[in-house]
Amino acid sequence: MLVSSTELFHIADKKNFAIPATNFIDALTAKVYTETAESLGLPLILAYAESxxxxxxxxxxxxxxxxxxxxVSVPIVLHxxxxxxxxxxxxxxRLGFTSVMIDGSSLSFEDNVQVTKSxxxxxxxxxxxxxxxxxHVGSNTVSYEGEDNDQSQYTTLSEAKAFSQSTGIDSLAISIGTAHGEYTGKPEINFERLNEIDKELSVPLVLHGGSSTGDENLKRCAREGMRKINIFTDLIVAAHKEAQTQTPHYMALRDNLERGFKEVLTHYYHVFETQPIELKDDTMKHSTKSRPFFMINPKSYLTGKHAYELAIAADRYAxxxxxxxYFTAQYVDLKALADQTNNLIITxxxxxxxxxxxxxGFVTGDSLKEAGVSAVMLNHAEHPLTLSQLVASIDKAKAVGITTIVCADSVKEAKAIAMLAPDIILCEPTELIGTGQTSDASYIEKTNEEIRAISSDILVMQAAGITTPEDVYHTIAKGADGTGCTSGIVLADNPSVMVRDMLQAVTDATKTDRK
Incomplete structure (x- = not known):
């Protein structure tokens, strides 16, 4: 089963284990790795190196x-x-990899940030x-993954924090004493540095150069914060050793090679204490972060039975x-709605x-993820956050794989929030909330322009005063990536019919040329 790594790392972090990443160099290695994962019922990062x-x-x-x-039925990340x-x-x-690594570690910090962010x-x-x-994780005298005798450079906490915050990465490879290729002795791992970085960063950590680092070292790395550990050299060495065994024909040689690969991968699964991961259907119901989109936001108007009835109707139309x-709900209703719907992004x-x-009394990202929540709204005018609170919430949401929708009042605030790299910014002048008056064209145009100048990756939602399907149509047509509604739906004579008509308005607007 081809998946993204987000949910896998979230579960690995919660249960405190690592997932092996194995480089394949042909069909045989890919076949053996995935079949081994399947036979053990364990997840795998199936990696292919540019080199x-x-x-x-x-x-x-x-x-x-x-x-x-x-x-196979187990989760496989193509990386x-x-x-x-x-x-x-x-x-x-473009070809379908679900995860990619950009390695700018040999560049200056500034250049690394620039290329990684892009x-x-x-x-x-x-x-x-x-x-x-x-x-920088360098290479030993003999390396199969890059230049030989390439010197490592330890990762510092300050660099790790600044790099993560500046780039918006989903996982971070750090250097704590390992190197690619074959060691002449056992490496010294800086566990103090690992603990320091793991404590301060919310993104999953990755260890390169895992081969021959020592089982106890690697077990400890997995237990103390590494969620992905790369293994390649040990696999190649084991297969080469098996190839030296005298065989009567090619097929017997192939069997020996497979045995070498399988034994090493199986061994490291045990060392990393990797556990089975069963992805529920609701973990696949995540935002694709695509344009356009629509949000049904009942706020505190609906709960229990009434929220459920509207969600079921919306799910059918969606x-x-x-x-x-997207469909927002009270905390006590989130799990039930996630369990009973198939097409809504529960928020x-x-x-x-x-x-x-x-x-x-806090609402943790871990509990929301466990309940099946896929997105969260932050900094609404009716529940504002300080800057430090907002940064922490965005970082935590990213770590557990929850899409962030952050509210902004003015153009100036929208620009500032865009620097925090949320997934979606909801631009909504506070004075227009609940008035039935939509934002004028100049506000929509200016906020769209300023946010996209900072990052074209952030989607822009415009939702002030949306009460009718016509409002939805015109807002999307004016250039918003998405919109949404509260009172126009919950106070309508028939809320489910209003949802249907507003979703149709989104469809109609996308068929026209944006003005």
Whole structure:
């Protein structure tokens, strides 16, 4: 089953284990890796490195990876490893990779941020997650993944924090003492640095150069914050050793090679303490972050039976819609709605940016994700956040795989929020909320322009005063990526019919040329 890594890392973090990432260089290795994962009932990151394109072309790798991923029932992430050429990375995304790595670790910090951020914006607009690297994991005397004798540079906490916040990456590879290729001795792992970074960052951490790092070292890495650990050299060495065994014919040689690959991967699954991951259907009901979209936002008007009835009707209409439909609800109703609907993106009306632990009365991202929530609204005028609270909430939502919809009042505030890289910005002048008066064309045009100048990856929602299907139509036609409604729906004579008509208005507006 081909999937993104977001939900896998969230579960791995919650249950405290790592998932192996194995580089495939041909159909045989891809087949053995995925079949081994299937036989054990465990998830896998099936990785293809840009440096291996001389052995296997990108187009071939995409076809092979998707083919074998779809043949098994366990979650498989098709990941581009150590991408350095932006054109190559974008082609991998076009071909169907569900995760990509942009490795700018050999560049200056500023250049690394710039190239990584550009890839993040492109990948996210196509629904693909991105791994970045800060610090530099070098290579040993003999390496199969890059230049030999390439020196490592440890990752610092300050760099890791600044890099993560500046780029919007989904996972981060850090350097704590490992290197690619074959070691001449056991490496010294800086666990203090790992703990320091894991404590401060919300994004999942990745370890490169896992081969021959030592089982106890790797087990400890998995237990102390690494969610993805790359293994390649040990697989190749084991297969080569098996190839030395005398065999009567080629097919016997092939069997030996498969045995070598399988034994090493099985061994590391045990070392990483990888656990089965069963993705519920509702984990696949996530926002594609695509244009257009519509939000049904009952606020505190509806709860229990009444919220459920509207959600069921909206779910039926959303099935026929060719766009995302969000539905917000009270916290106590979220799980029931997620369980009973198939086509809505269930959205929380607030979330606190805290980790599990001490604290009373907070709404944690972990609990929302567990309930089946896929998106969250933040900083609404009726539930405002401080800057530090907003940053923490966005970071936490990203870590658990929840889409962020952040509210902005003025053009100035919209520009400031855009720098925090949320998924969607809801532009809504506070004075227009509940008035039935929509934002004028100049406000829509200016907020769209200013936000997109900062990041074309952020979707812009305009929803002030939306009360009729005509309002929906004109707002989308004026250039908004999405819109939504509260009072126009919940106070209508027939709320479900109003939802139907507003969704139809979105469809009609997208058929016209945007003005």
């Amino acid at each position: 291996h394109q001389d052995y296997l072309g990108l187009e071939e790798a995409a076809w092979i990876g998707k083919h074998y991923a779809e043949k 581009l490893d150590h991408g350095s050429d932006p054109t190559f990375i974008k082609e991998a995304i 890839i993040v914006e492109y990948a996210h607009s196509h629904g693909v997650v991105v791994e970045g690297e800060i610090g 099935e026929a819609a060719d766009f995302d439909v 929380a009306q607030h979330m606190d940016g805290i980790h599990l632990g001490r604290g009373m």
